Amino acid sequence: MLRLVRTFMLHVKANSLDRQQVERRLGVGLVRNRRRARIFLDLYWPIHDAWQARLADGGYVDFEDMLVQAADHLESGRYASPYRLVMVDELQDASQARARLTRALIAQPGRHLLAVGDDWQSINRFAGADLSVVTGFDDHFGPGPTVHLTTTFRCHQSITDTAARFVMKNPAQVCKTVTSVSDRPVDPAAREGVQLRAVPSAAEVPRAIGDFLTQLRDAIGEGAIAAETVSVDVLGRYHQDRGLMPRVAPPGIHLAFRTIHSAKGLEADYVVIPNLSAGSYAFPSRVADDSVLALAMTGGDTYPHAEERRLFYVALTRARRGVLLISPEHNPSPFVTELLQDGLVRDVGPRPVATPCPGCRAGVLRPRSGRTGHFWGCSTFPACTYTCNTVAPPGERPSTTTSTHPSATSSKDGAP
Numbered sequence: 001m002l003r004l005v006r007t008f009m010l011h012v013k014a015n016s017l018d019r020q021q022v023e024r025r026l027g028v029g030l031v032r033n034r035r036r037a038r039i040f041l042d043l044y045w046p047i048h049d050a051w052q053a054r055l056a057d058g059g060y061v062d063f064e065d066m067l068v069q070a071a072d073h074l075e076s077g078r079y080a081s082p083y084r085l086v087m088v089d090e091l092q093d094a095s096q097a098r099a100r101l102t103r104a105l106i107a108q109p110g111r112h113l114l115a116v117g118d119d120w121q122s123i124n125r126f127a128g129a130d131l132s133v134v135t136g137f138d139d140h141f142g143p144g145p146t147v148h149l150t151t152t153f154r155c156h157q158s159i160t161d162t163a164a165r166f167v168m169k170n171p172a173q174v175c176k177t178v179t180s181v182s183d184r185p186v187d188p189a190a191r192e193g194v195q196l197r198a199v200p201s202a203a204e205v206p207r208a209i210g211d212f213l214t215q216l217r218d219a220i221g222e223g224a225i226a227a228e229t230v231s232v233d234v235l236g237r238y239h240q241d242r243g244l245m246p247r248v249a250p251p252g253i254h255l256a257f258r259t260i261h262s263a264k265g266l267e268a269d270y271v272v273i274p275n276l277s278a279g280s281y282a283f284p285s286r287v288a289d290d291s292v293l294a295l296a297m298t299g300g301d302t303y304p305h306a307e308e309r310r311l312f313y314v315a316l317t318r319a320r321r322g323v324l325l326i327s328p329e330h331n332p333s334p335f336v337t338e339l340l341q342d343g344l345v346r347d348v349g350p351r352p353v354a355t356p357c358p359g360c361r362a363g364v365l366r367p368r369s370g371r372t373g374h375f376w377g378c379s380t381f382p383a384c385t386y387t388c389n390t391v392a393p394p395g396e397r398p399s400t401t402t403s404t405h406p407s408a409t410s411s412k413d414g415a416p
Contacts (some may be wrong), residue, residue, distance in 0.1 A: 004290055004328050005047055007126070008040075011296035012048070013064030014095040014128035019045060022295050028256050030294045040292045064128075067097040074104035084112060091117025091137075096129035096298065099140050106141070116149075118165050119174050123261065123311045126289070130298045134180050135174065148176050154267050155317050158193025162344045163316040166335075173310075183319070193322060196336065196345045198329035198353040202244065205274050205326055209234065210246040212272065217250035228252060233268035235315045237261045237275060237283040244274040260315045270394055271319035273312075274326045276333040283333050284308030305334070327351040330354050330379070334362050354379075360385025 012022065022041065031037045055061060061069065073079040086105045088094070094102070094117075094228070106113045119134045133140055152160055157180040164178050199208050213232065219225040231254040234245055242257045249255035273283070280286045284305040289297070301307065306354040312335055316323055327336045329351050337356040339345040347353060354364035355376075363380035365388065 004040075004292070005044060008044060008293060008296050009048060010064060010128055010254060011293065011298075013062075013068060014097045015153065015296065015298060016068055016097060016100065017296060025295045026243055031291045033291065037292050037295065038382050041295075064097060067095075067101050071097070071101045071104045073099070074107070080108070084110055085282065088112065088113070088115040088117075092119055092122035092134050093117075093124050093127075093129045094133040096130050096133070097128070099130070099133045103141060113144070115141075120164075120310060120313050121264065123307060123314055124262065125297070125307055130297070131172075131301065132222045150176055150178050152180050152317070153182075154320055155180055156193055156321060158331075159316060159319055159323060160338070162194045163313050165342065165344060166316075166339065167313040169338075170301070170306055170309060172301050172303055172306070173269055182236075193219070194316065194325065194339070194345045195323065195348045196325045196327060196339070196353060198327055198332070198351045200351065202275070202277075202328070205244040206246040208326050209244070209272055209274060209324075212270075213246070213250050213255065216270065217252055220252050224277055225342070229254060230269040230321075230360050231256070232270045232272060232316060233258055233263060234272045234274055235263050235318065236273075237285055237311075238281055240281065241275050260311050263318050264314055267318050267320055269319070269321045270324070271322075272314055272324045272326065276325050276327040276336050277331050278333055279331070283312065284335060295354050309335075330364065330366060332364060335361065336363065337364060357384060357386050360384035 011017075018035065026034065026037055026041070055065070059337045072080065083105065086102060088098075088102055102113065102115075105111065115137070117134045119131060122129060122134065125131070137146075138144070155163070160178050160180050164176075167173055168175060197208050197212075199205055216225065216230055216232070220227060220230065229252045232249070234241075234255070234257045236242060236244070236257065236259055239259060241259075245255075245257050256268070276283050285308060303309075325336060325339075325345065327333060332353050336345070336353060339360070340347070340353065341356050341361060357363040357365055357378040357380070359378060359379060360383070363378040363384055364378040365386075366379050368375055368377040368387070376388050376390070378386045
């Protein structure tokens with residue numbers, strides 16, 4: 001509850017909302033359970049007012065009010081900025097309050113703005129970031145020339161291509177072509193740039209990571225990797241993924257665990273993403289923001305898993321040489337299913353990931369049995385009722401199908 005109140009306050013201030021504006025948002029139906037939202041607001045506003053009173057009594061200011069008050073001073077004319085050039089880095093992380101302050105700094109004639117940002121890496125909406133500040137730049141700051149920085153000095157081209165094709169599935173992302181300047185050959189341990197290894201259960205993940213580290217150590221010893229040591233970052237969606245780490249790393253391997261959010265801006269020779277499964281605390285995460293935050297947050301991207309897709313892009317592009325994805329064979333992440341269907345990842349075994357469902361493109365095919373015998377059905381049943389008699393390798397359609405209508409009503413034969 002404390003975290004929810006603090007997050008709500010952050011967005012109220014970042015978006016310069018007052019009580020009346022929040023009430024109007026409640027009135028237009030931004031949340032379904034209005035009674036619950038009303039109870040929350042009745043609790044929130046006394047806390048908000050007490051917080052503001054404590055700041056005033058002590059002569060303090062919190063971070064969000066710093067931005068808002070600075071913009072107030074500029075807009076009212078109480079302060080005139082002497083700076084003719086304003087430079088903003090990481091524009092994709094800008095909140096509405098930051099955008100407002102930036103507009104105020106360049107409002108006078110003869111002022112210029114240089115902003116650098118990447119909409120593909122907008123992953124901080126929970127902290128107030130508003131993607132529209134980048135994608136709607138002209139609306140916020142006026143028209144100006146745009147220069148696309150399309151060269152990466154980090155990733156090999158194979159990683160760059162996979163990550164770019166994945167993130168650009170969302171039509172709301174700015175379309176651009178990214179080219180790598182790396183002339184290093186792709187190491188034998190990562191011939192395809194992005195590899196996939198399936199495991200029977202989460203208990204097998206540390207062993208899978210250990211096997212990958214051993215392969216790297218051997219490649220170093222054989223001279224296939226032209227380095228004495230390499231760095232490997234294991235990137236988890238949540239801190240709890242740290243429990244999937246192997247206990248020790250071989251000599252010559254610098255191993256570290258980070259969450260993907262904390263890895264932004266960093267890099268390593270190799271990246272391992274250890275928990276690409278489907279579920280609440282998996283990837284993409286199904287842990288939704290509390291619905292009352294809609295009363296204070298800016299509108300989000302409507303594309304499915306939009307911010308989680310950008311987070312996955314960030315994870316992939318932390319790697320200079322190669323990426324290893326680890327997924328449970330019978331419960332893979334929808335991201336894994338998509339990469340397989342698009343031919344963007346190489347399955348390195350020894351256990352293959354289950355075949356993606358051609359019917360819904362979200363689940364995988366699992367063996368089933370019914371009155372008519374054995375068959376294959378979608379893991380998302382009853383949402384998808386696709387069935388078939390035989391299973392083809394990932395990326396190919398099964399040779400014989402008995403149903404291809406995900407929305408149809410299933411018979412009992414299709415029951416899990």
